[in-house]
Amino acid sequence: MIVSKENKLLGFALVIVLLLLWEGISRLKFVNPIFLPPFSEIIIALIKTTLSGELPKHIGYTIFRCFLGYFLATFVAVPIGIMMGRSKLVYSLFEPLVEMLRPIPSAAIIPVAILFLGIYTKMKLAVIIFGSLWPILINTFHGVRGIDPILVDTGRTFNLNKKQFLMKIIIPGASPSIATGMRISLAIALILAITVEMIAGSDGLGFYIIDWERSFHFKEMYAGIFALGILGYLINFLFLKVDSKVMRWYEGFTSAVT
Amino acid sequence: MKEIPYILSVQHIRKEYSGNEQTLALEDVTFQVKRGELVAIVGPSGCGKTTLLKTIAGLLTPTEGMVLIENRKIEGPEKDIVLVFQEYNRSLLPWRTVLKNVEFALEVNSYPSSEKKVKVEKYIEMVGLRGFEKYYPWQLSGGMQQRVAIARALAYGPKILLMDEPFGSLDARMREELEDELLRLWEELGITIVFVTHDLDEAIYVCDRLLVLSERPAIVLEDIPINLKRPRNQLATRSDPTFIEYRNKAYKLFKQKSLENQKT
Numbered sequence: 225m226i227v228s229k230e231n232k233l234l235g236f237a238l239v240i241v242l243l244l245l246w247e248g249i250s251r252l253k254f255v256n257p258i259f260l261p262p263f264s265e266i267i268i269a270l271i272k273t274t275l276s277g278e279l280p281k282h283i284g285y286t287i288f289r290c291f292l293g294y295f296l297a298t299f300v301a302v303p304i305g306i307m308m309g310r311s312k313l314v315y316s317l318f319e320p321l322v323e324m325l326r327p328i329p330s331a332a333i334i335p336v337a338i339l340f341l342g343i344y345t346k347m348k349l350a351v352i353i354f355g356s357l358w359p360i361l362i363n364t365f366h367g368v369r370g371i372d373p374i375l376v377d378t379g380r381t382f383n384l385n386k387k388q389f390l391m392k393i394i395i396p397g398a399s400p401s402i403a404t405g406m407r408i409s410l411a412i413a414l415i416l417a418i419t420v421e422m423i424a425g426s427d428g429l430g431f432y433i434i435d436w437e438r439s440f441h442f443k444e445m446y447a448g449i450f451a452l453g454i455l456g457y458l459i460n461f462l463f464l465k466v467d468s469k470v471m472r473w474y475e476g477f478t479s480a481v482t
Numbered sequence: 483m484k485e486i487p488y489i490l491s492v493q494h495i496r497k498e499y500s501g502n503e504q505t506l507a508l509e510d511v512t513f514q515v516k517r518g519e520l521v522a523i524v525g526p527s528g529c530g531k532t533t534l535l536k537t538i539a540g541l542l543t544p545t546e547g548m549v550l551i552e553n554r555k556i557e558g559p560e561k562d563i564v565l566v567f568q569e570y571n572r573s574l575l576p577w578r579t580v581l582k583n584v585e586f587a588l589e590v591n592s593y594p595s596s597e598k599k600v601k602v603e604k605y606i607e608m609v610g611l612r613g614f615e616k617y618y619p620w621q622l623s624g625g626m627q628q629r630v631a632i633a634r635a636l637a638y639g640p641k642i643l644l645m646d647e648p649f650g651s652l653d654a655r656m657r658e659e660l661e662d663e664l665l666r667l668w669e670e671l672g673i674t675i676v677f678v679t680h681d682l683d684e685a686i687y688v689c690d691r692l693l694v695l696s697e698r699p700a701i702v703l704e705d706i707p708i709n710l711k712r713p714r715n716q717l718a719t720r721s722d723p724t725f726i727e728y729r730n731k732a733y734k735l736f737k738q739k740s741l742e743n744q745k746t
Contacts, residue, residue, distance in 0.1 A: 374572040381539050381565040382638060383590055392589065396577045473618055477576040480620035 270447035285428040290417040293352025301360035309368025330355030343424035355416045356409035367401025490515040494547035507533040509699035520675045522685035525695030531678045539565040564640040568647040570628040574619040581615040587638035605633040625656040642674045
């Protein structure tokens with residue numbers, strides 16, 4: 225949807241009104257200001273923890289885990305998804321397994337992961353990979369299956385070998401779907417990075433938010449949540465930028481066809 | 483060396499599809515094509531024309547019979563033969579520009595990049611698409627998209643060009659324009675073309691020889707040499723009494739056959 229400049233301002237105005245409301249109910253003690261400090265003080269806490277280097281360090285840990293896990297998941301899921309889409313044998317082999325593992329909420333495997341992998345990076349990566357694997361795998365599979373048979377025949381009539389076929393027809397043809405899966409998984413990877421940090425270990429934004437809560441540093445806790453919101457927004461923004469550049473053809477193609 | 487009389491020889495092709503129900507698409511199709519000839523194949527819709535072309539292209543394996551190119555049995559897609567699809571909008575790679583789509587044909591064999599560039603430009607020029615190199619297929623009209631597909635097929639350098647209702651989804655004016663364009667390219671390049679259509683007039687207009695297929699399961703009903711003078715002309719050729727004679731002859735074949743089918 226195309227939103228005019230005026231309407232965009234309208235959206236921002238609502239955010240500002242809500243923040244002012246927050247400031248007001250806290251200052252006027254409608255709610256306990258210890259549990260909900262005024263917004264302005266949270267901003268100050270955000271600036272303080274940023275300047276001290278504490279917050280950026282932990283954001284760094286979180287980003288590192290989130291992206292490493294995410295890319296490893298992509299690295300595993302895309303080839304399996306492609307093979308499942310191309311080969312009936314591979315599909316029959318993996319399909320029941322995928323359908324059994326996929327519905328398990330990723331948080332539920334954290335205890336198992338801790339048992340076998342401990343509480344540090346290995347465990348955290350494993351959980352992130354497990355959670356972000358499925359959307360990429362399923363979308364890759366459907367993307368490959370959905371490639372126009374005429375396009376497949378085109379590749380064949382031009383006598384492409386297996387590798388050329390994969391690189392020139394299958395991967396670009398499935399790329400819009402793969403991108404969709406990767407976008408869903410990016411959010412999942414961030415959620416899981418925070419979740420595992422809250423449960424185990426001693427660093428990362430997730431750990432810090434929960435640690436601040438337990439030590440009654442509520443301003444800092446809110447600052448951490450805010451930082452997380454900004455982080456999530458930036459990651460998504462970055463993804464969309466890359467996506468719209470790489471997938472420019474797809475937008476034009478779909479709007480031309482329909 | 484002995485001259486090979488036929489560049490393409492289709493011998494007793496039979497094609498059954500095995501699914502829930504066995505369908506016989508082609509009963510027994512046999513014909514030969516001489517080097518440089520333009521053969522048109524007509525038949526009622528759903529008679530197995532596309533199956534026949536895909537089999538010749540090596541995309542489908544016949545249940546029985548074989549396809550020979552220069553006396554060599556084909557076992558799959560070949561470098562000497564390429565198929566142009568009716569669905570140009572689905573056959574062009576939507577993520578590639580016109581230039582890159584034509585280049586696609588040359589990526590299979592590793593050409594040196596300078597030679598590649600010259601070739602791509604040549605064929606884009608040949609189909610009259612100079613200036614549109616940077617456009618994406620979906621930014622072009624249907625006629626232009628099919629030109630891209632033709633340029634791509636020609637750049638591949640086949641000896642035999644197979645075309646499956648290439649102009650079937652274009653409007654009448656664009657179709658005539660592309661028929662003439664195709665004839666020009668054919669004369670210029672001297673390649674062999676097998677052209678499938680359900681449009682009898684179009685078939686007679688372009689071809690040297692007309693093969694009339696029966697309804698499914700298909701056999702060749704009649705092999706009619708078309709002796710109309712070249713270059714063909716949309717007005718003169720189509721109003722030539724001989725053209726109309728050919729048209730009537732082929733039309734009667736269709737009618738007669740479908741009447742027989744109704745009786746049995």
